[in-house]
Amino acid sequence: MVTMTSADKALKSLYLGVVADQLNTDANPLLARIKQTTQDVWGKEIRKLARYGVNGGIGAGTETGDLPDSAGSNYEQFVLTLKNLYGTIEISDKAVRASENSVGAFVNLLNSEMEGLVGSSSFNFARMLFGDGSGKLASVSSVGSDGTVTVDSVKCIFEGMVVDFIHSGSAVANAKGRTVLSVDRANKKITLGGAKITSSDVAAGDILTVQGSYNQEITGLGAIFSESGSIYGLSRATHPWLKPYMQTEVGALTETTIQKAIDEIEENTGSKIDFIVCSSGVKRALQEVLSDYRRTVNSAELGGGYSAMTYNGVPVVSDRFCPEGTMYLLNTSDFALHQLCDWRWLESADGKILRQVPGKPVYTATLVKYADLLCSRPCGQGMLSGITEK
Numbered sequence: 040m041v042t043m044t045s046a047d048k049a050l051k052s053l054y055l056g057v058v059a060d061q062l063n064t065d066a067n068p069l070l071a072r073i074k075q076t077t078q079d080v081w082g083k084e085i086r087k088l089a090r091y092g093v094n095g096g097i098g099a100g101t102e103t104g105d106l107p108d109s110a111g112s113n114y115e116q117f118v119l120t121l122k123n124l125y126g127t128i129e130i131s132d133k134a135v136r137a138s139e140n141s142v143g144a145f146v147n148l149l150n151s152e153m154e155g156l157v158g159s160s161s162f163n164f165a166r167m168l169f170g171d172g173s174g175k176l177a178s179v180s181s182v183g184s185d186g187t188v189t190v191d192s193v194k195c196i197f198e199g200m201v202v203d204f205i206h207s208g209s210a211v212a213n214a215k216g217r218t219v220l221s222v223d224r225a226n227k228k229i230t231l232g233g234a235k236i237t238s239s240d241v242a243a244g245d246i247l248t249v250q251g252s253y254n255q256e257i258t259g260l261g262a263i264f265s266e267s268g269s270i271y272g273l274s275r276a277t278h279p280w281l282k283p284y285m286q287t288e289v290g291a292l293t294e295t296t297i298q299k300a301i302d303e304i305e306e307n308t309g310s311k312i313d314f315i316v317c318s319s320g321v322k323r324a325l326q327e328v329l330s331d332y333r334r335t336v337n338s339a340e341l342g343g344g345y346s347a348m349t350y351n352g353v354p355v356v357s358d359r360f361c362p363e364g365t366m367y368l369l370n371t372s373d374f375a376l377h378q379l380c381d382w383r384w385l386e387s388a389d390g391k392i393l394r395q396v397p398g399k400p401v402y403t404a405t406l407v408k409y410a411d412l413l414c415s416r417p418c419g420q421g422m423l424s425g426i427t428e429k
Contacts, residue, residue, distance in 0.1 A: 046135075046149065047392045050384060050404060054153055058406065059382040066161035068347065068356045069168055069316050072371040073412070075378060085119040085377040089271075089415050091280045115278065117271035121379055121409040122257050126160040128152040130393070132400040156406065163249065166195050168412070169360045171261030174248035176202065179241055180227070186235035187228045190247065195360060196222055196229060204236075205253050207244040214240050216250055257412045260367060264422045271413065284368070284421035292324045292366075292426050297350065300368055300421045310370045310419025315355040317366040320428025322357040325350065325366075327429055364428055368421035378410035 064071045079087040091113050100106070130152060138144035177190035190196070198221060204214040218232040249256075262270060266282050275281045284304050289296055301312050317325070326348070347354040361367070384392045385405040393402045414420065 046130075049149060050392050054149070055382070055384060058153060058157055061157050062160055062164065062382060067165040067168060067358070068354075069314065069358065069369075069371075070165065070376075072314055073374045073376055075376045075381070075410075077378060077380070078375075079413075080121070080377055080379055083121050083409075085117070085121065085411055085413055087117045087377075087413060087415065088114045089117050090114055091278075091416075091418075115273055117273070117413060117415070119258060119271060119377070119411045119413055121377075122255060122411045124164070124257075124408045124410065126156050126406040128156050128404050128406075129396075130402045132395075132402065135402070160406070162197075165358070166360045167256045168259045169261060169358070169362065170256055170259040172256050172258045173246075173254055174252035174256045176200075176247040176249065179204070179243055179245040179247070181243055182236055182238045182241050183228070186237070187223075187230050188236055188241060189226070189228050191227070193222050193224050193227050193229065194363075196247070198222060201250040202231075202247045203250055203253065204241045205246050205248055206242070207246065210253065212253070213245065257410070259412060260422075263414055263417050263420060264367075270417065281417050283417050283419075286421075286423050288425035289364075289423050290425065290427055292321065292328055292423075294328060296423060297325075297366070297368075300423060304368065304419060304421050308416065308419040310373065310416060312353060312368045312370055312421070314369045314371045315350060315353055315366060316358050316361055316369065317355065317426075318361045318363050318428065319357040319359070320363060321361075321366050321426050322348075322355060323429040324426060325355060362424070364424055364426045366423045366426060368423070370416070370419050373416040373419055374412065374414050376410050376412050378408060380409070382406055382408045 063075060079085055130148065134148055138148050176195040177192045180189040180191055182188055196202075196219060198219055200219045202217055202219060203212045204217070205211070206213050214236060216233075217236075219229055220232050221230045223229070258270075264283055264285060265275070266285065267275060269275065270281060273281060284300055284307075286296070286300060304310050304312060329350075347356045349355060383406070385407050386392055387394055392404045394404070395401070396403055
């Protein structure tokens with residue numbers, strides 16, 4: 040007979056390793072390229088020494104003259120707070136009892152829940168890779184008289200998501216925990232559950248985030264590619280080497296544009312671009328460029344079972360969360376996902392994974408990871424934006 044104790048054991052011994060592998064390597068081809076490490080984690084923070092510039096203790100001289108003065112390498116300390124990443128499954132007591140006399144039925148129940156957890160967690164984690172840490176999904180354009188909300192983009196919004204509306208400039212959530220019922224992608228409108236949304240609740244300029252996630256998400260590419268503000272506790276104004284290569288308003292994509300960016304990054308920073316990620320429209324534009332020049336479009340096999348076309352030997356991957364008209368040129372060896380530990384089940388004091396929700400005939404289990412993404416050499420990365428898509 041199946042019991043909650045046996046379910047606990049299955050989640051801990053059978054499912055955890057498989058789920059962790061799927062989330063670490065199968066969620067996203069870019070994530071599969073990034074190393075994951077427990078190094079440089081101190082308590083609740085990531086603290087990493089980043090070297091920039093060159094060692095000044097070199098020079099040429101006469102046969103009997105003075106040696107060059109010593110001058111060490113230049114270092115600054117990057118500081119990040121570990122982010123708290125969660126994924127939750129929920130099983131009703133009725134479902135458990137209905138399958139308690141059939142091991143096969145109970146396995147199917149757990150498999151279904153775990154597939155849903157992996158799918159939603161992979162989706163959310165892949166989305167965060169391209170964010171700036173704020174958790175922003177979209178900005179509100181207007182609120183209709185019927186309670187529908189028009190936003191500037193629905194790329195990151197899907198049915199079933201639970202979202203908060205954060206008031207622009209105040210970080211106050213005017214409408215919290217609202218479930219997205221439907222998404223009109225053609226008109227960029229969303230319909231939400233609960234009381235009807237009004238213009239007094241939500242206004243133009245407000246932003247949508249995943250429930251409780253405002254300013255709590257990992258430090259993705261959106262945070263790295265900026266010429267102002269601060270990153271990792273350092274100001275770009277006083278540390279210009281933190282600024283990556285950026286070209287905006289590219290327009291029609293050409294090989295020259297891409298190669299110039301790669302060459303400048305290599306010449307100015309010594310960084311070797313080994314991965315290109317872009318929107319699907321930009322990938323089609325690149326395919327057209329290569330086709331026009333009658334170039335053979337080769338492919339490469341990537342980790343996690345992914346395959347990709349290549350540009351001069353560099354894998355090119357399209358990602359649904361990459362901003363439209365954008366191409367990122369990355370040296371993935373400069374990135375690391377620093378973590379306190381890999382994915383783990385949140386356990387109660389008595390070691391239980393599945394716990395009853397107080398006041399409800401439902402059991403819940405939570406997967407957790409404490410981590411953040413850090414790029415040790417922001418200036419060694421590049422971004423082309425404003426590309427005309429195909």
